[in-house]
Amino acid sequence: MRLVGERVARPERYVEVKKMEFEDSSLYHYAIFSDSVIAVSVVVNSAAKNAEEPWKHVFHVVTDRMNLAAMQVWFTMRPPYGGAHVEIRALDAFEFLNPFSNDKNRNSKYLSMLDHLRFYLPEMYPKLNKMVLLDDDVVVQKDLTGLWRIELDGKVNGAVEICFGSFHRLGHYLNFSHPLIKERFNTKACAWAYGVNVFDLDAWRRDKCTDHYHYWHNMNENENKTLWKLGTLPPGLITFYSTTKPLDKSWHVLGLGYNPSISMDEINSGAVIHYNGNMKPWLDIALNQFRPFWTKYVDYEMEFVQMCNFGL
Ligand SMILES: *[C@@H]1O[C@H](CO)[C@@H](O)[C@H](O)[C@H]1NC(C)=O
Numbered sequence: 001m002r003l004v005g006e007r008v009a010r011p012e013r014y015v016e017v018k019k020m021e022f023e024d025s026s027l028y029h030y031a032i033f034s035d036s037v038i039a040v041s042v043v044v045n046s047a048a049k050n051a052e053e054p055w056k057h058v059f060h061v062v063t064d065r066m067n068l069a070a071m072q073v074w075f076t077m078r079p080p081y082g083g084a085h086v087e088i089r090a091l092d093a094f095e096f097l098n099p100f101s102n103d104k105n106r107n108s109k110y111l112s113m114l115d116h117l118r119f120y121l122p123e124m125y126p127k128l129n130k131m132v133l134l135d136d137d138v139v140v141q142k143d144l145t146g147l148w149r150i151e152l153d154g155k156v157n158g159a160v161e162i163c164f165g166s167f168h169r170l171g172h173y174l175n176f177s178h179p180l181i182k183e184r185f186n187t188k189a190c191a192w193a194y195g196v197n198v199f200d201l202d203a204w205r206r207d208k209c210t211d212h213y214h215y216w217h218n219m220n221e222n223e224n225k226t227l228w229k230l231g232t233l234p235p236g237l238i239t240f241y242s243t244t245k246p247l248d249k250s251w252h253v254l255g256l257g258y259n260p261s262i263s264m265d266e267i268n269s270g271a272v273i274h275y276n277g278n279m280k281p282w283l284d285i286a287l288n289q290f291r292p293f294w295t296k297y298v299d300y301e302m303e304f305v306q307m308c309n310f311g312l
């Protein structure tokens, strides 16, 4: 609320400017979809601070209408480190999404739309060829430009795989008792994770992945949600089935929001660490031993943050 008050007091400072960098495909582009100012600020701050050439990195943030003003004020008062660029837009700015957000269930639909934006990257950023999608509960610990040099071999999605033994295979996420799933997918195929994904947007357009997503989304609705239940991972596993290239695991270390036994070595050598799970680093229930990797990037000079006082 304090952040919004600042914008109301000085509206002239918060006119949206479209910078050339936002569409310059020679730069490194990231998508972050979130309704949390503090979470986004940590992602951007950590990525910029650990970049060798921060001014070449562009962060495309999309938030809901409620949080737009707060995000704009935050990044105007505390511009990203080293000349990195931030574009902040509201969900409403993407008109082609309106048919999906006009339901009677407006509020919950609207929120889940923020999650579903990840299936529209090429439509949202028509000028870009490649993007890295970062979840808002990650911390970047290394320069990420290497992600852009990875050869995806014509695949659409570069992601870290999460299966081991019989765990985290497609059978865990999709309903293989359903004939539509059974006849199209392999129950033993390895699942991958969202959090750090390299998307080749040209390959995505070529393979019409957005259409695949719509097809399966509608199918699941028609089948009374029996193909999969909740979340974005199951439809992601379907949409990018056989078009995902596994990345080296050090790019994306998972589980800091639920698994106390991740080794410090693994965390320290991770390019990105991910607090997936319920124990988010900004909550009281966070795993204490993992919290400092996140708080390190919280901007305590902002009086607004000091008032929030993250269990420190
Ligand atoms: C869909 O699921 C709901 C709740 O699980 C159930 O009440 C309803 O009968 C189902 N409809 C069809 C067409 O199967």
Ligand SMILES: *[C@@H]1O[C@H](CO)[C@@H](O)[C@H](O)[C@H]1NC(C)=O
Binding pocket: 175, 176, 177, 178, 179, 225, 226, 227
């Ligand atoms: C999986 O699909 C089968 C066949 O349509 C259905 O009977 C079953 O209820 C589904 N399971 C879940 C958990 O939706």
